[in-house]
Structures are given as structure tokens and as C-alpha cells.
Amino acid sequence: MEQVPVIAIACALLLASSAALSGCGTVHQTSEFDCIVATGEDAIAACRLDDALYLLAIAPDGSEQLLRTRMRSDGTWTPLERNFFPPLDSLQGGKPALARLEDGTLLAVFPAHRTPTNVDLIECRFADGKWSAPRWMDELNSPAWDSQPALSPDGTLLLFVSDRPGGRGGKDIYIASQLSHGWSQPTLVGISTLGDDITPALMPDSTMLFARRRDTTHGDYELFMARPAEPLVWAQAQPLPPPISSPADELAPVVWDSLLVFSTNRTGGHFSIAQTRLCGPVTLHVVVHPSPSITQLEGTLTVASSASIQTVSIGAEGTCAVHLDAGRQYLIRYTNRCSNRAVQWNISAPCDPMRAVVIDLSGAFPDEQRxxxxxxxxxxxxxxxxxxxxxxxxxxxxxxxxxxxxxxxxxxxxxxxxxxxxxxxxxxxxxxxxxxxxxxxxxxxxxxxxxxxxxxxxxxxxxxxxxxxxxxxxxxxxxxxxxxxxxxxxxxxxxxxxxxxxxxxxxxxxxxxxxxxxxxxxxxxxxxxxxxxxx
Incomplete structure (x- = not known):
């Protein structure tokens, strides 16, 4: 496997309403990440919903405001928007989680102050043009601090952070599954350590990203990745490499296809929101072999994920290469006019921040009546x-x-x-x-x-x-x-x-x-x- 090259791109500034925001700090042309949002206050990435990135702007007095920006087709970002989820965007409890359910309902999970000293989780749903009444998620909440929710892309899993008794460290990550009415009892995620694990996020293939407090004096938090070993069980977490990692703080990861959006203070002063490539390129290489009854290999390869469907022609040599989006599940199907059958694979395109990934598939039609x-x-x-x-x-x-x-x-x-x-x-x-x-x-x-x-x-x-x-x-x-x-x-x-x-x-x-x-x-x-x- 070859090393993924890193391309330097200049910092892009965004405008809030019609007023210019303060700059991203000193970001040189040789910088290995892009600063995309700087508000002059701490900007914490919250979540992605459709084509929009939601973030939390935290003023020096601790007041919060939920903001939104959208990615254009050319990869740039629109000016920041405000006041789009009233009254939910003024709860002042921390970053929210948003997901669109299978039936089109928008699910919002927000942390909110239940008392001046206690933060708990609430949920609200938007359907048929109106919001439901906010509901305290008491099947998940505790007398301790419960915050930083993160939903899986389909809204069926919820991660959150709590310092409740019974954890392994100061702040730990918990997980719950959505039921027909409410949520399952939360369980401690097995990757928790004696330190603090915060701001989790789930990729479409269930890979988890989160921030962990360092055990050095070079900074407070760095980003880690844990791949799923089995449903609701993750393998040992590994730190993300440079340019994502730095001596500064990195936290609040949000996955945007093969990009990683996160908050960092590496530019000095406040936290700003940056983006960089998270996943190396993923290439699917397919080789189809002749069988005793089928020697003509020209056919069609269908590559389908939850986000797209594409068809690729396979020539007489029986080979083709296709680019895949990292972190997605795919159904690969090869058909040939000389057979009524199909050769089919189910694969996952892994996100590897260290390397380019090549997935090799080979197959042949079974021998059949000619x-x-x-x-x-x-x-x-x-x-x-x-x-x-x-x-x-x-x-x-x-x-x-x-x-x-x-x-x-x-x-x-x-x-x-x-x-x-x-x-x-x-x-x-x-x-x-x-x-x-x-x-x-x-x-x-x-x-x-x-x-x-x-x-x-x-x-x-x-x-x-x-x-x-x-x-x-x-x-x-x-x-x-x-x-x-x-x-x-x-x-x-x-x-x-x-x-x-x-x-x-x-x-x-x-x-x-x-x-x-x-x-x-x-x-x-x-x-x-x-x-x-x-x-």
C-alpha cells in the first residue's frame, strides 16, 4: 500500500450573516489542514445533517449559539446561519446531535441544563412541519453530568458522555439503541480508559471517533479511532496521525465522507473548525475469471451504497477498477449476458488515515447447463x-x-x-x-x-x-x-x-x-x- 499524499490548501474564511468573522489565525500555504470556520470565539463542531455542518459558538461569558454552514458542490462553505431551530438552539447545554430517520423524521438530541449545575439529555422530533415537545431522556440521564450526544447516521444508535459513577475514568462514553418507544439502558463503551474520553462520533460503518485526554503535557486532547470488532463492540482505539494530530488540542470530530471536520486551537487562541482528509483513497479492483461454460467476460458491475449507485462496464479482459467512498458499506454485483445468474459481494470500504486501501475481489460464474x-x-x-x-x-x-x-x-x-x-x-x-x-x-x-x-x-x-x-x-x-x-x-x-x-x-x-x-x-x-x- 502506498502512503497517502497530503495537499496543502489555504485557509478559507466564512462570513456570519453579513459581518466578517475574525481570521483563522496564522495558517500558511504549506499548512496540512484547512481552517474553515473561525468566529472569534470557541467554535466546536457538533454534527452533520444532509449537506449542513452544525457547530456551537461559545462566547467568553459561556453563552452558546448554534450555527450552521453548508458545503457547496465545489467544496467551499456557505456563510454561517443562525436561529433555525428555535427554541432548541438556545438551550445553552452543549453541542447537539441530529439525524434523519428512515421515515424522514428529524431526530434532535440536545444537552440542556436541568438545574444550574446539572446537564441532562432531551430529545425532540420534527415531522409534518412541526416539532414535538422536548422530552427528558430519563432512561439515559443520571444525577451526574450527561452531555455531548452523537447519533449514528441512521439515528438508531446514540453515544453520549457522562461522569456518572461506575465508569472507568473521569468522563466516559456510553451507548444506547433506539427502541420502538424510547431508548435501551445505556452501557459503557469498552474502549473507555482511566482518563477522559469525550466528543464521540460514529461513521456509517460504525467506526468510532472521539477525543481522549493526553497523558503528556503537550496538550489536553487528541483524536482517536476505534474500529468495530462486532456489533456494539469496538477494538482498541488508535490515535489519528498527523496532520490531524498536533501538539495542540483536537476534539469534536465530524466525518464528512472522506474528510474529517474537527475543532482545534492549533492556530492559537480560540478553538476554530478545521478540515483535513481523514481517509486514504479506497480503490476496488475486480477480476472476473472464465468458467467452463462461460468464457465471455464482458459484463456490468453495479456498485451500490446507501448514498449512490453506479454501473461500470467490464471488458473482455474481465477486470475493472472503481473508486469507493471510505467508511461505507457496498453491494457489488456482476452480471453477464451469457448467464442468468449474478456474482455478488458485500464489502465495507475501510477508512484508513495512514494508507491508501485497495480491495481485491475475484469471482467466476459457477459452471452451468450450456x-x-x-x-x-x-x-x-x-x-x-x-x-x-x-x-x-x-x-x-x-x-x-x-x-x-x-x-x-x-x-x-x-x-x-x-x-x-x-x-x-x-x-x-x-x-x-x-x-x-x-x-x-x-x-x-x-x-x-x-x-x-x-x-x-x-x-x-x-x-x-x-x-x-x-x-x-x-x-x-x-x-x-x-x-x-x-x-x-x-x-x-x-x-x-x-x-x-x-x-x-x-x-x-x-x-x-x-x-x-x-x-x-x-x-x-x-x-x-x-x-x-x-x-
């Missing part, structure tokens, strides 16, 4: 009995009683849609088996009683020798004649088909007799060795 089969009903010979319709019921009864020759005006006929299916099968699968012989077997049912042939003389080995007009046919020869008549109709249809006609010189015909009597024909198409094709 043929096609259908059965046609009501296939009549030129001298077959007509079906017992009202028009011919009496005639059919007389023919059956006296064993007379069938009506001469009747010609062989069968379902045209079945012919189209056959032609499509030849056109599609012949292209998937270049150069291989194509065998079309027509196995016909013998009639229930002998039939007298009244047509012109035929001299065909497939019919067991010469066939003369007036000859009384055995059931086997009548079945072969039925199959031969169908072959003539199919050959005529093949000659005029724009694609299937290209493969006529590769087609071999085989006539056979079915065991059961009736008026049906079973059609089988095989490519190459019929035995290998599974017939």
Missing part, C-alpha cells in the same frame, strides 16, 4: 387431426371412428412466442460460445392412433427412409414427421432473424421421439459437446 429447453404444445402435422373445437368436433369424431386421413388444409402451427424465445436463445448464447457447434434437438410426441400420410414423397434418413403419399405411418414415424415439420418452420424463422441467422452454419438438427403420446414437441439447444452441456 443449453436451453422448452416444450411446445399443439403442434399439428399436415395430416393430423384438428383439435376438438366446436367447428370441427363432428369431423374429428368421424375421423377418429373410421381412421380416415386428416383434413388436408391443416398445417403445422405452434406458439410464435416460443419461436421468438428460441431465436433469442440462439442469438444470445451462440455469441457466448464462439465457434462451437449448436445442436437443436426436436423430440415430438407420437399420435394417439396411426395417421395416413397424404403429402409428396419424402426421402429423408431422419424419417427412417422414403415416405410416400398414402402410407399409413407408425406412431414413431409420425412423431419424426411432426418433428421434421417443426424443423422446417424453425429453419425458415432462423433465416430471416437479423442475429440468429449469422449462426445457421453452426446448427445441427436432431430429430427424436418422446415417450408420451400427444401433440407436443420438446426443443433442446446445446452448445459444444451435448454431454458436457448437461443433457
Amino acid at each position: 443449453g436451453w429447453e422448452t416444450t411446445l404444445a399443439n403442434v399439428f402435422l399436415p395430416d393430423d387431426y384438428l383439435p376438438a373445437t366446436d367447428e370441427h368436433r363432428t369431423a374429428a369424431a368421424l375421423l377418429a371412428r373410421y381412421n380416415l386421413a386428416g383434413p388436408r388444409e391443416q398445417s403445422a402451427s405452434f406458439d410464435r412466442s416460443a419461436i421468438e424465445e428460441l431465436l433469442s436463445a440462439v442469438a444470445t448464447r451462440a455469441a457466448c460460445a464462439p465457434g462451437e457447434p449448436i445442436t437443436i434437438e426436436l423430440a415430438a410426441s407420437p399420435p394417439a392412433m396411426p395417421i395416413r400420410y397424404s403429402g409428396a414423397t419424402l426421402d429423408l434418413p431422419a424419417l427412417g427412409g422414403s415416405l410416400k403419399g398414402g402410407e399409413l405411418l407408425s406412431p414413431e414415424r409420425a412423431a419424426l414427421l411432426r418433428a421434421y415439420t417443426a424443423q422446417q418452420l424453425l429453419e425458415e424463422a432462423l433465416r430471416v432473424h437479423p442475429i440468429a441467422s449469422r449462426y445457421q452454419d453452426r446448427i445441427h438438427w436432431r430429430l427424436a421421439v418422446l415417450d408420451e403420446s400427444g401433440q407436443s414437441i420438446r426443443i433442446r439447444i446445446t452448445f459444444g459437446d451435448g454431454e458436457a452441456a448437461g443433457w
